[in-house]
Amino acid sequence: MFWITKGWRFRQFADGQGLVFNPFTGDLYALSEIPVSLIIAFGDTAASCDVLFRRVADTVDLDGEPVGEETVKSHLAALVQLGVVTSVSP
Amino acid sequence: MPSRLIKHDLIDLRALSGVVLSAPPFNFRVRACAGPLGKAFFAAYADFERSDDSAFVDFELKIRPVRGLRRFVRPLISLEIDGSEPFDPLPAAQAFPLLEWGMNWCVTSSANQYLMCHSAVLAKRDLAVMLPAPPGSGKSTLCAALMLSGWRLLSDELALIELHSGKLVPFVRPVSLKNASISLIRDRYQSAFLTVPVVDTLKGTVAHLRPTKTSVDLARIEAFPRLLVFPSYISGAQLDVQKLGHAAATVEIAKNAFNLTPLGVLGFESLCRVVERCDCFVLRYGRLDEALAWFDLMQNQLLAKHYAG
Amino acid sequence: MRADRLIDAFICPTAVLEWTKADWSVAVRQARSANLLAALGKHLESHFTAVHLPEVALRYFQSANNLVLQRNAAVIWEVDQVLGALNSRQIPVTFLKGAAYVLAGLPLSAHRHFSDVDLMVNREDLPEVEKQLMLNGWLPTCFDSYDQRYYRKWMHEVPPLRHIRRGTVLDLHHAITPLTAKYQANTAQLIVTQVPVEGHKGAYVLGPTDMVLHAVAHLFAEGEAENALRNLLDISELIDYYQSETDFDAALAERSFMLGLSQPLYLAAHYLVRRLKQDRRKCLLKYLKLAAPNGVALVFLDAIYDRVFQGGYPTTALRGARSARFALYLRAHWLRMPIHLLLPHLFRKLIIGYRPRRLWNK
Numbered sequence: 001m002f003w004i005t006k007g008w009r010f011r012q013f014a015d016g017q018g019l020v021f022n023p024f025t026g027d028l029y030a031l032s033e034i035p036v037s038l039i040i041a042f043g044d045t046a047a048s049c050d051v052l053f054r055r056v057a058d059t060v061d062l063d064g065e066p067v068g069e070e071t072v073k074s075h076l077a078a079l080v081q082l083g084v085v086t087s088v089s090p
Numbered sequence: 091m092p093s094r095l096i097k098h099d100l101i102d103l104r105a106l107s108g109v110v111l112s113a114p115p116f117n118f119r120v121r122a123c124a125g126p127l128g129k130a131f132f133a134a135y136a137d138f139e140r141s142d143d144s145a146f147v148d149f150e151l152k153i154r155p156v157r158g159l160r161r162f163v164r165p166l167i168s169l170e171i172d173g174s175e176p177f178d179p180l181p182a183a184q185a186f187p188l189l190e191w192g193m194n195w196c197v198t199s200s201a202n203q204y205l206m207c208h209s210a211v212l213a214k215r216d217l218a219v220m221l222p223a224p225p226g227s228g229k230s231t232l233c234a235a236l237m238l239s240g241w242r243l244l245s246d247e248l249a250l251i252e253l254h255s256g257k258l259v260p261f262v263r264p265v266s267l268k269n270a271s272i273s274l275i276r277d278r279y280q281s282a283f284l285t286v287p288v289v290d291t292l293k294g295t296v297a298h299l300r301p302t303k304t305s306v307d308l309a310r311i312e313a314f315p316r317l318l319v320f321p322s323y324i325s326g327a328q329l330d331v332q333k334l335g336h337a338a339a340t341v342e343i344a345k346n347a348f349n350l351t352p353l354g355v356l357g358f359e360s361l362c363r364v365v366e367r368c369d370c371f372v373l374r375y376g377r378l379d380e381a382l383a384w385f386d387l388m389q390n391q392l393l394a395k396h397y398a399g
Numbered sequence: 400m401r402a403d404r405l406i407d408a409f410i411c412p413t414a415v416l417e418w419t420k421a422d423w424s425v426a427v428r429q430a431r432s433a434n435l436l437a438a439l440g441k442h443l444e445s446h447f448t449a450v451h452l453p454e455v456a457l458r459y460f461q462s463a464n465n466l467v468l469q470r471n472a473a474v475i476w477e478v479d480q481v482l483g484a485l486n487s488r489q490i491p492v493t494f495l496k497g498a499a500y501v502l503a504g505l506p507l508s509a510h511r512h513f514s515d516v517d518l519m520v521n522r523e524d525l526p527e528v529e530k531q532l533m534l535n536g537w538l539p540t541c542f543d544s545y546d547q548r549y550y551r552k553w554m555h556e557v558p559p560l561r562h563i564r565r566g567t568v569l570d571l572h573h574a575i576t577p578l579t580a581k582y583q584a585n586t587a588q589l590i591v592t593q594v595p596v597e598g599h600k601g602a603y604v605l606g607p608t609d610m611v612l613h614a615v616a617h618l619f620a621e622g623e624a625e626n627a628l629r630n631l632l633d634i635s636e637l638i639d640y641y642q643s644e645t646d647f648d649a650a651l652a653e654r655s656f657m658l659g660l661s662q663p664l665y666l667a668a669h670y671l672v673r674r675l676k677q678d679r680r681k682c683l684l685k686y687l688k689l690a691a692p693n694g695v696a697l698v699f700l701d702a703i704y705d706r707v708f709q710g711g712y713p714t715t716a717l718r719g720a721r722s723a724r725f726a727l728y729l730r731a732h733w734l735r736m737p738i739h740l741l742l743p744h745l746f747r748k749l750i751i752g753y754r755p756r757r758l759w760n761k
Contacts (some may be wrong), residue, residue: 009355009358011358013336014366017336017338021358023351023357024354025564025565026344028344030341144419145420146455146456147421147424148455149428172428172713173716200431202463202466203458253465352466352470353465354469354473357469
């Protein structure tokens with residue numbers, strides 16, 4: 001299970017592309033490579049935005065092509081590396 | 091009661107109370123005890139209004155000579171802003187560029203009621219375009235050319251974005267041009283009024299272009315951005331336009347934002363709101379004519395879309 | 400005394416209703432140069448609704464407020480980063496000044512702008528703390544061996560540490576006053592009464608009387624004239640806030656004697672009465688009678704501080720303001736170091752140590 005680390009903000013545009021922003025460091029990343037269907041907003045407090053990344057069996061990318069579990073995992077691993085996302089064991 | 095600036099105010103510029111320049115949304119009190127400031131100042135700000143002493147003055151700037159024996163050899167001047175001196179002294183000939191940089195500094199260090207970006211902003215018939223770009227990208231030349239081709243200038247350097255509405259607030263000032271673009275603009279546009287170029291500055295040779303009268307007259311009219319273009323001039327290059335998604339465009343424009351991190355979440359959300367309204371492009375061009383034609387084309391397309399509902 | 404709009408607004412808020420646009424203009428610019436924009440805004444807004452305040456001033460209050468809000472959120476995050484770096488070693492950290500006001504949830508934190516995070520640890524923990532902070536990205540900003548020695552020996556802090564990515568600065572102290580200073584507060588005593596911060600394990604702030612006394616020591620022992628008025632206003636707000644406890648004045652005075660800070664506290668109360676017209680401090684002054692400086696010294700101090708509190712803004716500064724600031728600088732050093740070391744130090748700093756400012760690049 002993955003959570004967006006506390007303090008980061010998340011924004012999704014109408015074209016499906018997403019952004020994450022850390023207001024304390026100024027780090028800003030486009031999530032255009034992350035399949036949109038993974039991202040389910042889960043409540044939104046004023047100080048933080050905790051978003052649950054959930055593995056979905058029929059994950060598709062922006063062009064509608066199926067995305068493999070391995071691709072999803074490697075994207076999430078990259079986000080963990082950046083500190084955007086925290087990995088929490090289920 | 092505001093009144094036009096007129097030439098004999100050269101005396102007032104040296105007076106104790108200086109001249110209060112109205113450059114909406116700010117008033118600057120400008121005082122020059124030294125340097126060839128007067129001619130350039132009145133040339134560049136000829137169509138602007140001045141306010142009297144009862145106005146709210148946002149910033150006070152004073153150009154004064156640096157004391158000591160230097161003043162007889164190669165006189166230096168210093169810019170005092172609200173009592174402190176944020177810059178090192180410069181040769182007296184650079185008084186006007188120093189004043190202009192000083193005015194920018196005042197705004198970027200204090201106006202956190204706006205999200206501020208390093209970007210040109212122009213508009214034609216209510217559709218505003220933002221041109222965020224770092225120095226050296228040819229932005230100023232393009233901005234000058236657009237203005238002289240009928241677009242109204244909202245800003246050449248500093249985009250002011252109202253935080254909650256995402257509206258662009260004009261901050262009309264002379265367009266600063268460097269090196270080759272000075273002669274390019276002067277040769278191409280007969281109506282262009284440029285200050286006498288100042289050589290040997292840190293940025294090379296610098297001159298300032300008087301904003302068009304229309305731009306100054308409409309300086310209090312805000313606009314919503316509809317087009318976001320990242321320009322880049324490459325000599326001899328073919329015109330190349332790439333559409334950019336909103337997320338990628340936000341990341342790019344953020345690189346040119348002055349106060350995104352200090353404003354935190356408020357800044358981030360304003361920036362997203364601005365980008366969301368826009369069609370975003372990366373524009374590479376080698377010929378000014380082609381770039382200008384493209385802007386007109388885009389503007390017509392957007393207008394058509396706008397009226398189609 | 401020359402009219403000072405800024406102080407007038409704090410002493411008697413209704414005065415602003417008579418202000419012209421020009422008056423507002425001076426007050427806003429003065430407040431900006433004194434780091435008091437947000438404070439002025441909050442102070443006036445607590446007395447009037449926005450409709451009485453001109454829009455031109457309101458937008459600057461809004462600007463300052465935007466920064467304070469973000470700064471406060473950011474400092475909590477930074478504190479958590481620091482605690483994360485130090486918690487594995489179980490070293491308790493006491494946060495001071497601006498960061499402490501935010502952590503303690505004091506109303507003062509809603510308008511106080513600050514840049515560095517001040518923290519204090521026990522002297523014996525210092526090497527380990529420096530090491531852990533460095534491993535986590537906070538690196539020393541000055542490598543000059545003279546400056547390093549100066550900070551460590553004569554000051555009560557390590558030279559500022561700047562985070563390599565974020566650029567945030569930590570001021571790491573091991574005491575609240577310099578080791579050799581005329582006014583010395585025993586760190587161990589401060590730590591005994593410190594208060595843990597809820598929700599941030601390992602973080603502490605000073606107890607109420609000590610919060611005030613630290614602000615007092617900072618104002619009257621440091622040579623920094625720029626934030627003098629802001630610091631005086633902080634002291635006023637802190638005392639008023641804690642006044643809800645019974646007889647805070649007595650407790651404060653008693654504690655000041657215990658910590659050897661009674662004379663600075665006397666000066667604070669004295670200037671709250673003299674400059675901010677706060678007659679309610681006279682009770683505190685009575686408790687501190689024994690700590691008052693002698694008559695001649697007080698005359699000199701009044702001359703210096705009258706000018707320092709009025710600030711250096713050109714149109715409102717009093718004559719002799721610059722000399723007053725210099726006198727303060729000298730006094731602070733005199734309080735800090737023995738005379739035989741003070742003179743060479745000042746020589747180095749003032750004559751040799753001059754470096755031209757860097758030109759700002761657009």
